[in-house]
Amino acid sequence: MSDASKIDDGGAVIVLVRADDPEKKPLLYACGKCGQIQSPRIYACKDDVAHETARRAAEDCYNCRTHNNCQHCGKECEKHWLACDDCRRKKRFEDSKEVPLSSIDDECFGFDSGNFYHSPEDAADDGEDWVYASTFHRFSIDGERLEESILDDHHEDASTADFVGWDALWDAIEAFNKAQTQGSYDEDRARRARVSHLRDRNADALIAASKTGGPEHG
Numbered sequence: 283m284s285d286a287s288k289i290d291d292g293g294a295v296i297v298l299v300r301a302d303d304p305e306k307k308p309l310l311y312a313c314g315k316c317g318q319i320q321s322p323r324i325y326a327c328k329d330d331v332a333h334e335t336a337r338r339a340a341e342d343c344y345n346c347r348t349h350n351n352c353q354h355c356g357k358e359c360e361k362h363w364l365a366c367d368d369c370r371r372k373k374r375f376e377d378s379k380e381v382p383l384s385s386i387d388d389e390c391f392g393f394d395s396g397n398f399y400h401s402p403e404d405a406a407d408d409g410e411d412w413v414y415a416s417t418f419h420r421f422s423i424d425g426e427r428l429e430e431s432i433l434d435d436h437h438e439d440a441s442t443a444d445f446v447g448w449d450a451l452w453d454a455i456e457a458f459n460k461a462q463t464q465g466s467y468d469e470d471r472a473r474r475a476r477v478s479h480l481r482d483r484n485a486d487a488l489i490a491a492s493k494t495g496g497p498e499h500g
């Protein structure tokens with residue numbers, strides 16, 4: 283263990299050196315506020331550059347930071363993010379392609395909330411301007427995965443040819459898979475459809491209904 287002593291560098295950074303080193307050669311750098319240590323050893327570069335980088339990391343202590351700055355626009359953002367909400371939204375927007383609402387299933391995901399909706403109207407009512415399309419995947423048994431899991435713990439040469447009743451099981455799996463109607467929806471972040479006009483339409487309908495003395499039933 284190295285016996286380190288602290289030298290105030292004049293700034294916020296604490297430079298740690300060996301107490302018995304007459305030259306007081308810097309070994310580690312620490313934040314003057316919280317003491318978080320930065321080691322030059324973690325940087326795979328020339329010694330002087332590594333020391334400079336570690337010193338700067340101690341100066342600009344991540345531990346003491348209350349926020350990050352967005353790497354795109356410089357605005358303050360939450361610490362564990364590199365970009366602000368607006369820039370991240372913009373990126374998601376650019377990364378997805380606008381498709382006609384008629385081309386997607388009713389089931390969709392709010393572009394901003396990520397919430398699941400049974401219809402684009404529901405998403406619009408909830409304040410979403412856009413939705414992500416969904417992809418549906420049914421419940422199914424993956425026969426090949428099943429095969430692997432059966433063979434996994436056995437000798438190398440074991441094969442499905444050794445199974446008794448494998449063909450019958452395979453047929454049953456196929457029948458099972460074909461019979462499934464339920465499953466789940468996944469967000470498809472490549473396709474985005476506009477729904478904001480549905481909200482306006484809903485609002486218009488409400489206004490029209492209120493003018494005629496109440497919503498129509500039947």
Ligand SMILES: [Zn+2]
Nearest residue numbers: 313316343346
């Ligand atoms: Zn700190």
Ligand SMILES: [Zn+2]
Nearest residue numbers: 352355366369
């Ligand atoms: Zn930003």
